[in-house]
Amino acid sequence: MPDTLVNGIAAGRIAVDDRGLNYGDGLFETVAWLGGRPRLWHLHYRRLEEGCARLGLAIPEEPLLRAEMKIVAGDTTAAVIKIILTRGSGGRGYRPPAGAATTRIVRRLDWPRYPEDNQPRGVTLRYCDTRLGRNPRLAGIKHLNRLEQVLARAEWDDEYDEGLMQDESGNVIEGTMSNLFACIEGAIVTPDLSQCGVAGVMRRWVLDTAPRLEMPLRTEAVSTFALDTAQELFITNSLIGIWPVRRLGTREYSVGTVTRRLQDALQRETD
Amino acid sequence: MPDTLVNGIAAGRIAVDDRGLNYGDGLFETVAWLGGRPRLWHLHYRRLEEGCARLGLAIPEEPLLRAEMKIVAGDTTAAVIKIILTRGSGGRGYRPPAGAATTRIVRRLDWPRYPEDNQPRGVTLRYCDTRLGRNPRLAGIKHLNRLEQVLARAEWDDEYDEGLMQDESGNVIEGTMSNLFACIEGAIVTPDLSQCGVAGVMRRWVLDTAPRLEMPLRTEAVSTFALDTAQELFITNSLIGIWPVRRLGTREYSVGTVTRRLQDALQRETD
Numbered sequence: 001m002p003d004t005l006v007n008g009i010a011a012g013r014i015a016v017d018d019r020g021l022n023y024g025d026g027l028f029e030t031v032a033w034l035g036g037r038p039r040l041w042h043l044h045y046r047r048l049e050e051g052c053a054r055l056g057l058a059i060p061e062e063p064l065l066r067a068e069m070k071i072v073a074g075d076t077t078a079a080v081i082k083i084i085l086t087r088g089s090g091g092r093g094y095r096p097p098a099g100a101a102t103t104r105i106v107r108r109l110d111w112p113r114y115p116e117d118n119q120p121r122g123v124t125l126r127y128c129d130t131r132l133g134r135n136p137r138l139a140g141i142k143h144l145n146r147l148e149q150v151l152a153r154a155e156w157d158d159e160y161d162e163g164l165m166q167d168e169s170g171n172v173i174e175g176t177m178s179n180l181f182a183c184i185e186g187a188i189v190t191p192d193l194s195q196c197g198v199a200g201v202m203r204r205w206v207l208d209t210a211p212r213l214e215m216p217l218r219t220e221a222v223s224t225f226a227l228d229t230a231q232e233l234f235i236t237n238s239l240i241g242i243w244p245v246r247r248l249g250t251r252e253y254s255v256g257t258v259t260r261r262l263q264d265a266l267q268r269e270t271d
Numbered sequence: 272m273p274d275t276l277v278n279g280i281a282a283g284r285i286a287v288d289d290r291g292l293n294y295g296d297g298l299f300e301t302v303a304w305l306g307g308r309p310r311l312w313h314l315h316y317r318r319l320e321e322g323c324a325r326l327g328l329a330i331p332e333e334p335l336l337r338a339e340m341k342i343v344a345g346d347t348t349a350a351v352i353k354i355i356l357t358r359g360s361g362g363r364g365y366r367p368p369a370g371a372a373t374t375r376i377v378r379r380l381d382w383p384r385y386p387e388d389n390q391p392r393g394v395t396l397r398y399c400d401t402r403l404g405r406n407p408r409l410a411g412i413k414h415l416n417r418l419e420q421v422l423a424r425a426e427w428d429d430e431y432d433e434g435l436m437q438d439e440s441g442n443v444i445e446g447t448m449s450n451l452f453a454c455i456e457g458a459i460v461t462p463d464l465s466q467c468g469v470a471g472v473m474r475r476w477v478l479d480t481a482p483r484l485e486m487p488l489r490t491e492a493v494s495t496f497a498l499d500t501a502q503e504l505f506i507t508n509s510l511i512g513i514w515p516v517r518r519l520g521t522r523e524y525s526v527g528t529v530t531r532r533l534q535d536a537l538q539r540e541t542d
Contacts, residue, residue, distance in 0.1 A: 016284060025417070055421075094421045135402060168406075
């Protein structure tokens with residue numbers, strides 16, 4: 001069973017002139033393959049559609065990607081499927097070629113071993129020094145230009161589980177690999193991502209689920225001061241699901257009922 | 272003669288887990304190979320040093336890169352040598368692996384055929400709608416996160432030779448593939464690149480050369496209004512050298528003596 005398909009063919013390499021390498025001209029998804037199926041796949045594919053529309057990439061058909069995920073997953077029960085779509089080769093410099101064929105990479109990766117306590121007891125966070133530049137044309141989608149996250153993640157080793165990133169004005173936007181939620185005066189608040197940040201599929205799931213559970217939720221600018229006053233914090237991504245935050249810098253938080261209710265709902269829905 | 276070396280070996284492909292593809296975690300240089308040697312090579316290598324220091328990449332020795340350029344260039348008299356350095360494979364997600372081996376790609380590309388009139392008579396420019404996000408940690412270096420340039424260049428076909436990009440505050444920063452200079456009230460002015468933009472080697476050459484020719488030059492914020500009032504405009508990059516601008520939007524410019532003097536100096540120095 002091949003662990004990597006490039007345009008449907010078992011392969012571990014791509015052309016050096018691929019625009020994904022040369023310019024980060026493409027998108028990716030990191031999908032949790034659990035119990036023989038991709039968790040929240042419809043949300044991953046919806047984000048790919050949005051990203052392809054934004055970048056002007058031709059999107060592969062959904063059944064094709066699903067079939068290729070199944071091939072690389074084989075009979076593994078827990079794995080990560082990474083999908084990369086690039087604009088392929090060609091073009092004159094930055095100029096995209098007309099009618100480019102999208103390069104499609106589907107890989108199986110090992111399920112990451114996170115500490116078992118993260119889910120029940122929570123994680124520790126820090127603020128990163130590296131800031132996120134603002135660009136509404138790139139905000140929200142999961143494109144391949146990720147140097148800001150790489151530099152931010154390089155700021156610490158194992159002392160923290162995650163780092164929060166701010167934009168240049170000091171608004172808190174997200175973690176390096178996760179989205180952030182805060183419970184403030186009875187409402188769930190998550191940062192506005194219209195100017196920068198990645199709109200994660202697990203964030204999408206929370207945005208869709210909270211109203212169904214009659215939990216008030218709003219998207220807005222979030223300051224470090226607001227986080228200081230929050231009763232609960234939690235972070236999300238497609239692999240970790242929902243992790244409570246027990247410490248941010250020197251401020252300690254308890255794992256609260258809002259976080260627990262959402263964890264339970266996710267567990268029920270994706271079991 | 273191989274036209275591509277990957278880590279010194281003739282090859283046209285790289286691993287799909289290379290961080291250059293996955294995150295744009297690397298740098299590149301586009302070198303003019305003219306008359307059997309790389310033009311302004313010392314400036315290219317100096318920028319690579321700066322970029323590697325900024326990203327925490329191990330830099331290949333200068334003689335090694337020079338030798339590999341010579342191998343792929345062979346006996347061609349005019350070619351483009353593209354060098355890509357990436358952080359290689361590995362790491363846990365965005366987190367850079369400790370002691371990563373830099374992936375080194377050296378390619379020969381055809382010399383681009385630009386219209387012959389561009390150099391003597393000048394080019395036409397437009398303003399792009401796509402803006403540049405600000406991030407001082409990434410500003411100036413030629414990293415692989417180039418989606419902003421790709422989106423900007425996709426805004427037009429062949430109606431213009433180049434497009435100018437602004438930051439989110441409206442400061443004019445650079446062209447999609449070039450740097451910008453304006454002659455305003457007797458001085459050469461070029462945009463400050465401390466927050467965004469790529470500091471081109473030909474821009475560096477102009478910054479170094481103008482004082483030697485006793486031409487006053489300053490680096491500062493440049494507005495569209497300032498460009499309206501300019502007597503001359505020119506753009507630069509490592510391949511095109513110096514192109515006068517004869518039109519920006521609806522404003523027409525004459526090719527002036529400052530531009531000509533610098534073109535002559537470049538011709539003399541690199542002949």
